Amino acid sequence: MSDSENVSGVCFDMNGDIRTCKFFYIMKYTAGAFFVLSAAVLPLWAFLAVFLILFISSFTPLFQKAAALFNLTGEDKLRHLKFDFRLLAGLMTLSFAVAVPLEIYGKNIGIEFPSFLIFQALTVTVFSTRSWFSLFNKVTLYEDIREKESFKNISLLYEFFLIALRVLGAFLAGFWVASFTGYDLTPDFLNRLFFIAMIGAFIGSLFEAIPSKINAIASIYLGSLFSICLLFMLNYQTPWLETALAALFSVVLAFLAYRYKIADVSALFSAAVLGILIILFTNLWWYILLVAFFIFGGGFTKYKFKQKKAAGLAESKTGIRSYENVFSNSIWALVVAVLYGILSQNPDWGWLATPLVFAYVGAVATATGDTMASEIGVTAKGPTYMITTFRKARPGEDGGVSLLGEFAALAGSAIIGIMAFGFGMIDSLGLSLLVAVAGGFLGTNIDSILGAVLQKRGYLTNSGVNIVATLLGAVISFALFFLLL
Numbered sequence: 370m371s372d373s374e375n376v377s378g379v380c381f382d383m384n385g386d387i388r389t390c391k392f393f394y395i396m397k398y399t400a401g402a403f404f405v406l407s408a409a410v411l412p413l414w415a416f417l418a419v420f421l422i423l424f425i426s427s428f429t430p431l432f433q434k435a436a437a438l439f440n441l442t443g444e445d446k447l448r449h450l451k452f453d454f455r456l457l458a459g460l461m462t463l464s465f466a467v468a469v470p471l472e473i474y475g476k477n478i479g480i481e482f483p484s485f486l487i488f489q490a491l492t493v494t495v496f497s498t499r500s501w502f503s504l505f506n507k508v509t510l511y512e513d514i515r516e517k518e519s520f521k522n523i524s525l526l527y528e529f530f531l532i533a534l535r536v537l538g539a540f541l542a543g544f545w546v547a548s549f550t551g552y553d554l555t556p557d558f559l560n561r562l563f564f565i566a567m568i569g570a571f572i573g574s575l576f577e578a579i580p581s582k583i584n585a586i587a588s589i590y591l592g593s594l595f596s597i598c599l600l601f602m603l604n605y606q607t608p609w610l611e612t613a614l615a616a617l618f619s620v621v622l623a624f625l626a627y628r629y630k631i632a633d634v635s636a637l638f639s640a641a642v643l644g645i646l647i648i649l650f651t652n653l654w655w656y657i658l659l660v661a662f663f664i665f666g667g668g669f670t671k672y673k674f675k676q677k678k679a680a681g682l683a684e685s686k687t688g689i690r691s692y693e694n695v696f697s698n699s700i701w702a703l704v705v706a707v708l709y710g711i712l713s714q715n716p717d718w719g720w721l722a723t724p725l726v727f728a729y730v731g732a733v734a735t736a737t738g739d740t741m742a743s744e745i746g747v748t749a750k751g752p753t754y755m756i757t758t759f760r761k762a763r764p765g766e767d768g769g770v771s772l773l774g775e776f777a778a779l780a781g782s783a784i785i786g787i788m789a790f791g792f793g794m795i796d797s798l799g800l801s802l803l804v805a806v807a808g809g810f811l812g813t814n815i816d817s818i819l820g821a822v823l824q825k826r827g828y829l830t831n832s833g834v835n836i837v838a839t840l841l842g843a844v845i846s847f848a849l850f851f852l853l854l
Contacts, residue, residue, distance in 0.1 A: 386509040393510055394500040401495035405488050408546040413472055413484055417465035424458035427451055449511045457586050461491065464594070485546035486601060489566060490594035492538040493573040494586060496531050525627075525634065528574055529620070535570035536563075539597075561606035567616055568645065569597040575638035579692055603711060607649045618653070619644025622660060626690075631667035635692035643699055650710025654792035655729065659702055661788055662737045665781065666690070666698075669744040697832035698736040701839045705729045724850035726794050730801070731808025731846025732839045734785040738813040739838060741781035746774020756817040768821020770814070782809025800853075804846050812842025 404416070426432055432454070436447055464487045471482040502514055514520045543562045548554060576592035577585055607615075623640040626632040632640060640663065647656045667690065709725040712718040746753075746764075753769045755762040762769035786805025787798070795801035816838035823829040829837070 387507050390503050390508060390510040390512075394503050397500060398495060401491060405492065405542045405545060408484070408488060409549045413465055413469045417462065417469050420458050420461040420465060424455060424462050427455045427458065446511045452584070453586055456584055457494070457590070460587065460590055461487075464490075483547070483552070483601065484550060485543045485552075486565075486594065486597050488542045488546045489539040489569055489597055490573075490590055492542040493535045493569050493593040494590040496534045496538060497585065497589070498527055498531060498577060499585075501531055501534075502527055528578070528634070528638075532570050532574050535573055536567050539566035539569050539593075557606060560609050560612070561601070561604075563609045564606050564612050564649070565597040565600045567612055568600055568642070569593040571616070571638060571642045571645065572596040575635065575642055575692065578635045578638050580635075603707075605650070605711060612645075612649060615645050615648040616641070619648065619656070626663060626667070629667075630689055631663065632690045632695070636690045636695045639692040639695040643695065643703055646703060647706040651706045651729075654794065655706055658730070658733055658785065658788055658792060658794070659699060661785065662698070662733050662740070663690070663695075665737055665784075666694075666740040666744075669741055693832050697835040698740075698839060700836060701843050702729055702732040702736075705732060705843060724847050727804045727808075727850045728843040728847035730785060730789045730794065730804050731812065731849075732843035734782040734805040734809025734846075735812030735816070735839045735842025736835070737785050738778035738781040738809040739816045739835065742770075742774040742778035742813050742817075745777040746771045748773070755821055756814065757821045767825040768817050770817050775814075778813040779806065779810050782806045782813070785809060804849055807849050808842040808846030811845050812838050815841050 407416075432451065433447070436450055468482055468484050468487060471480055472484065475482055499514060502508070502520060503510075506514075506517075506519055508514055508517070540563050543566060544554070544559070547558075547562065552558060570593070573589045573593040576588040579588070619641045622644060623632065623637045626640060627634065627637040643659065644656050647659065705725055705728045709722060709729070712725070713722040748764075751772055753762045753764050753766070753771045753774075754760065755766070756768050756770045764771070782805045783802055786795075786802040786809075789795050789805060790798045790801035795804060816834055819829060819834045819837055820831075824831065824834050
């Protein structure tokens, strides 16, 4: 097959299309760098005006003439380009439409909105997997690269490399803009800047990896912008080396989970985000405790897998976890860890540190107990009963419990309690077991009740049930602190 083909009298120059694709993405990176560098001389209202003009221009014939420079005359590719251009220009317009009045009037009402956060999110968005892959491989613009073997073989390597670029780019963009907008670049501020750049980069990669009906540009930009804004508002920072080591450790553990088919790519990045935040807001042992849940979950999913598969009770994708599994079981553990990190540094709220430790243990124990009860309980040879009526139920039915499953939930909760004591989170072994079993065992059975009452009727999904159950498990353990006073 030649580089130039003639189909139905129309000539296609494949090499020309590939060169056009590379030129397009080079221009994309150049434009991104130009906007960030322009922050040194342009006020915010100028960016608002520029992006508004760009957004409006996409509805005029001028846009088609500009697209023709990239040989984008085909209806399908032109439609893609219009949508992506309008979306990004529209999002940037909205961002600056919020930032401009806050810059002018925010100080009067006690609200600060650092404009460099917008440029950090923009930098994270510019470094997309598609664009970077297209620069170094023979692909055409808007070609579906997901099925290409060359992409499949190195896509994860690209993702890790892009995370590094995103972190560096977001940090430098924040540093550049902050230096021209009146911020004192102290070591603490730079540590804070690196911290939010790291989280924003991982969140951006996570949203890019999550299958979604929402356009990737919107997902990456909004996900990274909201996350770095939230973290900046929390006014929390750690030394940059500690942040980098936490990220490295979390990525290594998440990669091992992916390598041994416990997690898919979206779960890999989800676990990495959880790891970085939990380690930096608490310490390494808190994250190891959560990792133990993932190991137990992955291991017991494969327990008697053939038997469960034959009975139609096995997890889909041979038990490989996705981002949905990760967050539905861990979101409250993350919230508690962040609260612990913030409140333990506040003299007025430091007294909540210990009950928050209890809550964290209860949330992890609930997730562990529920997973072990589900994966082991369905293999029980004895009868299964509906938890709400005590009538016989089918193994694996929502709300069904068995004696083996209850013992598994108790064992899983107790293991988390023993580990929490071993990690120094709770000083007394007896107290640690009580906290874990109370939260985990009761939380697991609440999960079953929710399954029987709400999930069975379609009011909650399995993930929704897990979110509510782990919350209640955390609340039970949290309340136990005050009951024992």
